[in-house]
Amino acid sequence: TKLVLVAGPSSAGKTTFSKRLCTHLRVNGVRPSLISVDDYFVGDDRNPRDSKGNLDYEHIEAIDLERLHADITTLLAGGVIKRRAFDFKTKHGYDLDEEVTLENNGVLVMEGIHCLNPRLTERIDVSHTFLIYVSALTQLGVDRNCRISTTDNRLIRRMVRDNAHRGHKPLSTL
DSSP states (O other): OOEEEEEOSTTSSHHHHHHHHHHHHHHTTOEEEEEEGGGGBOOTTTOOBOTTSOBOTTSGGGBOHHHHHHHHHHHHTTOEEEEEEEETTTTEEEEEEEEEEOOTTEEEEEESTTTTOGGGGTTSOGGGEEEEEOOOOOOEESSSSOEEOHHHHHHHHHHHHHHHHSOOOHHHHO
């Protein structure tokens, strides 16, 4: 396996799982490189809109597929890329000075809601990929009779994340 794709719904724990997976891979002698599909967003100027004219951030075309395909192909061929990043407050992507490469005995771990979408890897030899679906299925017990459902738990996680890292107030996330 050279490419591990981690998918799941919004705020289901993909990033947390992927980071933990990388830790376990390192302990077992594998050298992982982690990439988030979110860092390849195109920004509001190129982002698709839904039927009501609202920006649709969960559409596959919200991702710069050309750049992502080029970077994955380069990495799997043994090349070096610049780490991509996306600023959710300014809605612009940019390259960091950090370089990413797949070392000997390396594996590329990529996480995002579209990682099981065939369009994301249409130019990649999928015979060396491993697919993982992650979803937080934990109910939180408030007391013996009241539970916070999995869906509500994910919504709370998303509101906290969006407020802390994306500059969105909880009401706009709702």
